Amino acid sequence: MANSNHDHEHDGHAHDGHEHTHDGLPPHSHGEPTGNAIEKIGFTRSQFLRMCLAGVASGAAVPLGAQAQAQAPKASKPRTDSYDDPVAFNGPSAYRRFLQKEGIPVYEGGAIDVNKVELKPWKRVGALGAYIFLEGTAGTVDAWVAEIPPGGETNPERHIFEEQTLVLAGKGRTQVWQGDPSNMLTFEWERGAVFPSPLNTWHRHINTGKDPVRLVAITNAPLLIDMFRHTDFIFDNDYAFPERFDGRKDYFSATPQAFFPTVPRDRSGKTKERGHHSHSLVNFVPNIWKWKLYPAGQGVEDDDNHLAMARNSMACHVEQFPTGTYERCHRHGPGSTIILLDGSGFSMMWPHEIGTTPFKDGKQQQVQLFEWKEGTLVVPPLQWFHQHFNNGKVPARFVKLGGWNNDLYPFTTTLVSDPGRTEIDYPDEDPRVREIFAERLAAAGGQFKMPESVFKRRSG
Structure with a gap:
């Protein structure tokens, strides 16, 4: 409905259909949602968000001129999603929506046997998999279980959430690299190994044995996905964390640094x-x-x-x-x-x-x-x-x-x-x-x- 010429009241303020300023902030229009304003300058909301995230990742300002759309980063392959559109009240969280699109079982409750949990094909990772999202996590961490067949390997991936993995069965190797794959580190493992996927490094797991490999990992993906609500930023981000991974040859040494x-804790109360x-x-x-x-x-x-x-x-x-x-x-x-x-x-x-x-x-x-x-x-x-x-x-x-x-x-x-x-x-x-x-x-x-x-x- 078109705005009338009469004054109207909204949130305790009088408005006349014109732009207003509040507390020194730039003027804004009360007559249309932010999304329409973005579309008027040539972007969809998802494109605008991807541009902002690219600027955050690179430390650069996001241009808003005529060339801005051309500078928007390309979508990941396979294409990932923004969970800001459409705007809806009381809907599922971004992480819950992410789980739905993963297409594998999600197990909830109080406890579960990771050796017996049923797995389904996990297209994004290239293995069989399932998520575990128990009540005690309070939505801050999750777990996944994956199985890799003999001779198989997972798809390379990187992400800005932390991940710590335990090998439940089988043997194999993991490759980790930052930027240039020719500088990758490779380490061998078997049942009982525990290791991290360093923050935002590329990595993949390879089964070198004759039996299936079963892995279980804990991540803090729920917090990060809910916070940023855009999986391009989570899975397709070029930012490197040199304090977390420096690429040295002995990075995955079993000898503690x-x-x-x-x-001891003082339990005497003194x-x-x-x-x-x-x-x-x-x-x-x-x-x-x-x-x-x-x-x-x-x-x-x-x-x-x-x-x-x-x-x-x-x-x-x-x-x-x-x-x-x-x-x-x-x-x-x-x-x-x-x-x-x-x-x-x-x-x-x-x-x-x-x-x-x-x-x-x-x-x-x-x-x-x-x-x-x-x-x-x-x-x-x-x-x-x-x-x-x-x-x-x-x-x-x-x-x-x-x-x-x-x-x-x-x-x-x-x-x-x-x-x-x-x-x-x-x-x-x-x-x-x-x-x-x-x-x-x-x-x-x-x-x-x-x-x-x-x-x-x-x-x-």
Whole structure:
């Protein structure tokens, strides 16, 4: 409908159909949407967005003259998408729309077996694949599982989200390069290898064995895709991150560049010393089942080692604790994706809002219990109290790929990074927790190995 000549009121301001300025900002018209204005100067909204993103990636200003359309970057092949058009209220997120177009299964829920998840042809990657997007991620990380047939390889790709991969089965090699493919690095791997795809580097995985290769990886793609809403920027961006990948020949060496031993946390309450776990600065672990671990202090005689890979913001560590024991209850931010490597047991979780003693307070209905074994992938929900129990026959070992409780590269927001590392020490836990573990351990024929001393409060 055409505008009338009468004054009208909008958002508390009087308007007369002419351009206005507010607080010194450039004039704008209230009579037509921004999209129409863009189209009048010769671009669609998607073209305009691609031009802006190209300028961000190159550090250059985006021209708005007559030649601007000719300078717009070409679409990726296969063509990728802007998730800004059409504008719609209360629709699915950009990441959800991206998942729909990937054309492979998406598994949700609380836990899943990565060795048994069903896969479908994944055209973009050139393998069989499936996504895993569990509730505990709070939409900050995802996982994918891919299978490569003997003699097969994935399509080369790059992306500005982080990715950390575990080889579940098979053997092969990965090629990584930045810019000129003649400078690519190649490293061999087999079952148990853990490695990153350095930020925005080209990479592809090749099966060199006689059996299918199965990989599982954790990424922070949901955050990046939702933030920028344009997959050309995510998958077709020329910006290089030299601090993340410098191309040196020993980049994927299994020898750590540096090692930092554990600094114990002060649980006496006398100081606020947070301490930190042992850390290895390394970009390739040849076998996570055999990787050397160090005293952790989260449970009884438990060991771990945190892996600072490719300077990623996502955390990564491997941990092991003995049979007949369990770890202290604790909570933290979302996305800590745990994959069980050895052993069997269970994890207990509940919302922190119901307090530290849910059974004693009659709120046991809100406590969830997840049983696990080799291959189980589970993600504790955002700020839920949780603890892990080993009632199996062998030490329980798991690797955590993803998550945000990174001692080296913390976030400012406490939504994903919790500097408090809130935990419930053994003397303060709900008495029913210990009883449940003892009952399930006895049913499995195990022996309770928690020393009585850990349940006694420390003297001041």
